[in-house]
Amino acid sequence: MPSMATQNFRTSNGNFQNEAKFDPTRRQKIKEQRKSLPIAAVEKRLVEEVKNNDTLIIVGETGSGKTTQLPQYLYYGGFCREGGVIGITQPRRVAAVSVAKRVAEECGVAVGQKVGYAIRFEDVTSSSTMIKYMTDGLLLREALLDPYLSKYSVIIVDEAHERTVHTDVLLGLLKSVKEKRSKFANKALNINNANSLKNGLQEVAEHDGPGSTFLKPCHGKRLSPLKLIIMSASLDARGFSEYFGGARAVHIQGRQYPVDLLYTLQPETDYVDAALITIFQIHLEERDGDILVFLTGQEEIESVERLIHERLRQLPEGNRKLLTCPIFSSLPSEKQNKVFRLAPPGVRKVILATNIAETSVTIPGIRYVIDPGVVKARTYDPDTGIESLDIVKTSKAQALQRSGRAGREAPGKCYRLYPESEFGKFEDSTTPEIKRCDLSNVILVLKALGIDDIAGFDFIDKPNRISIIRSLESLFLLGALAEDGKLTDPIGQQMAKLPLEPVFSKALILASQFNCLEEMLIVIAMLSVESIFYAPREKLEESRTALKCFSSPEGDHLTLINVYRASVEFLEKSRLTNNNEKAEKNLRTWCKENFINSRSLSHARDVHSQIKRNVEQMGLKITSCGDDMLVFRRCLAASFFLNAALKQPDGAYRILSSDLTVQIHPSSVLFRSKPECIIFDRLVRTNNSYIRNICRVDYLWLPELAPQCYGLSE
DNA sequence: GAGCACTGC
Secondary structure, eight states: OOOHHHHHHHHHTTTOOOOOOOOHHHHHHHHHHHHHSGGGGGHHHHHHHHHHOSEEEEEEOTTSOHHHHHHHHHHHTTTTTTSOEEEEEESSHHHHHHHHHHHHHHHTSOTTSSEEEEETTEEEOOTTOOEEEEEHHHHHHHHHHOTTOTTEEEEEETTGGGOOHHHHHHHHHHHHHHHHHHHHHHHHHHOOOGGGHHHHHHHHHHHTOGGGTTSOOOTTOOOOOOEEEEEEOSSOOHHHHHHTTSOEEEEEOOOOOOEEEEEOSSOOSOHHHHHHHHHHHHHHHSOSOEEEEEOSSHHHHHHHHHHHHHHHHTSOGGGOOEEEEEEOTTSOHHHHGGGGSOOOTTOEEEEEEOTHHHHTOOOTTEEEEEEOSEEEEEEEETTTTEEEEEEEEOOHHHHHHHHHTTSSSSOEEEEESSOHHHHHHSOSSOOOGGGSSOOHHHHHHHHHTTOOOTTTSOOSSOOOHHHHHHHHHHHHHTTSBOTTSOBOTTHHHHHHHSSSOHHHHHHHHHHHHHTOHHHHHHHHHHHTSSOSBOOOGGGHHHHHHHHHTTOBTTBHHHHHHHHHHHHHHHHHHHHHHSOHHHHHHHHHHHHHHTTBOHHHHHHHHHHHHHHHHHHHHTTOOOOOOTTOHHHHHHHHHHHSGGGEEEEOTTSOEEETTTOOEEEEOTTSTTTTTOOSEEEEEEEEESSSEEEEEEEEOOTTHHHHHOHHHHOOOO
16 A cells, blocks of 8 residues: 655655665674574574475564564575565564664665565555565555465564454464465466466365355466464464464574562552552662563552652652653653653662553663553453453563563563462463454454455454454444445445544545545544543643633534644644744644644544545545534434433433443533533443543434434334 | 553554
8 A cells, every 4th residue: 555654755765875874893793793693593494494384483582583683584595586575564563663674774775675664654665675574454454455465475473472453363364375375386386388377376266165265366466385484472382383283383592681580478459559669679779770660550650650759758868869750652752752861870760651661662771670460451341342441460471571671681670569379370371352352343354355254264263252243233234244244335345445443434434425524534533543632630720721722512523623623724824934844843832732642643644644545545525514513413423323322311321222321531522511412432441431532413313314223113 | 520551554
C-alpha cells in the first residue's frame, strides 16, 4: 500500500545521498561488536539449518543478536539471490524502525536501500530492499493484496512468544502459504513447459478442494518455496514446533549480566507500601545505579511519586538525592523523555513505570528492579462482549522479562515483592490476546483472504467459540456478511480494506450516502486514537474551562469535530507566517494551552489522511453536511445502532442490544444533561460499567435506520 | 463525579 511517508522519504532523500558516513574507527568498532555477539559463533550452522529446514524455530535469549544478525547471515548465505526479500516482523513499530536503522548502519547503507522498514504511515523501502523489517500487522495487510506473499523468500516472525493477535493470525496464514508455495514449487519442478507454470498453481488450488482454496491464484508470478522462521524468547519452543508439524527448534544463548533475585519471606498485603520501603532501602543501602519500579497505572504512579517526596522530606539533607521519573503511555512525550536524561552527579533516579518499560522502552542505567508481581490487564467477557481492566498477577515469562531489565549493562538485583513459592504458582506465559479480545476485525481479514470457516481455521490457539459467534453476528448486522457467512460485495469488501474497527468502517461507508463523509472522517480518526484530552490532576479546573470552548451540547463526537477543526484552522493560520516546522511547534503549544495531547492529535491527523485516501480510492464521495448536524447524528445512529442506550429513571442507561445497565463516563460532555436516547463508542468496566464518547440521537431513528436490529416483526 | 496497562492496521 503506498503511503504518504513513502513520498516524503523519496522527496527528501531522493538519490539516497545521505549514505551513512563512517569513519574507519566506527566501522571497525561495529565489526568487533558484531563478532562478539553470541550468535556470531553459530553463523554457518544457522545458515545450514535454514537451508535444510523449511520451518525453523529459533529460541534466542535476550542479547543474542538474533534480530539484527540472522537476516544478514541469510542475505550473505544466498537467500536473496533470486530476488526474494527477507521479511522480519515485529510486534511494535519502534522496534521495526530502530532495528532497521541499526542493521543498515552495520551494512554500511542508508535505510531504504538494501535494508529498509515499513510500518503504518511510513514505508522506507525501495525496489532494492532485500532485508525488510515491518510490523506484523502490516504484513497481514500486505497479504490482502498478495495472498502468497510472493515477494518474500524468507519470513521471520520475531518475538512470537508475545502472541499478539496479529502474530497469531499471521502464523496461521504463513503456515498455509508455506504449504501452498512448496506444493506449487514441487509441481513446477515437474513441468518443463514454462507455459504450464500458471496452470500448476490452479491445480494446487483445485486439488485442495473448496474448503481450503483461500488463496486466489496470482497469475504469472513465479513462486518459490517459502522459508519460515519463528523466533521466540520464551523457554517453550514446543508449542510452536508442534504447531508446525514437529519443526526443528534451535537454541541460541544470550548475553545478559547476572541478576540477583530477591523474594519476600511473606506475601505482602500492600504492594505499594512494600515498594516504597524497598525503594528507600535500596536508596540508603545499595551502591549507585537507578531503580525501576513496575506499577499498574497512572494513578498509582502519581500517588507513589507523592509518597516518595513526602518521605524524602523526612530524611537528612544528604540523603535526599533521589529523582522520581514517571513514565506511562498517555504521558506527553516531552515528560516521558525525562527518564532517558542522565541524573545530575550523585543523584539516583527512581523510574516509576507501567509495563511500557517491560518491552516498549529500554531505559539505560537501571541496576535495581522492583517487581510487585501484578499488572493491569485487559480482559474480555465473550458472553457479554464487555472489556474490563483488572489488576492480575503477572506470568512467569513477564516476571523474567522484568528482572532482565536490571542486567542490561552490569550485574543487577531484582526485588520481587512476593515469596518464591508464589512465583511457582504464576502461569507460564500470558494468555494469548486472541483468546481475550473482540474478533470482528480478525474475522473480517480472514474472510477477505477467502477463509470462510473461521472456527475451522488452523489457529495455534483457538479463540473462544462464543466469541466467534458473537463477532459473526455483529458483522452480519453491520451488513459485512451475507446469510451464508460470505463477505458481502461491496460493503464487506470495502470494510475489509479499511484499517479500522468494523463499526468505524461501516460508519464511513454510510456517511458517503448520508453526505457527511467529511465530518465522519474526522470523527473516526479522532475515535481511533488514544484520548485526545489530557488533564493532569493539579490543573483539573483549568482543563475543564479549556474543554468548554469546544464542547457541543449534542455530544462528544461533535466536540471532537470542533477540536479537530480548530486545530486545523490554527495550523493553517500559523503556516501563513511561519515555516512548516515552526507552525507544527506552535500547534504543540496550542495543544498544551488547550489541554490536548498533541501526540494523539497528530496521530489522528495521520489516520485522517490515510483513511481519506482509502475512501477516495474506493470511489466514495466526500461531501460535507455543513451545519446540518442532524444528518450527521442520524448517520451515527445508523452506524452505531448496536451501541444505543435509553435513559432509566435513576439516570443510568440500558443498552438496547444487550440489556446491560451502564453509566455515562464523567469525562463525557453529556455527563450532566443525560439525554433520553444516545449512541456511544465503547464500553469499559472499571469500578463501574462506563460508556464513553456519546452522542444524542432520537429513539425513533433506530427502527427506521437499523431495521435489521430494531425492526418490528410482523 | 472518574480515572485507561500496552500494542497494531
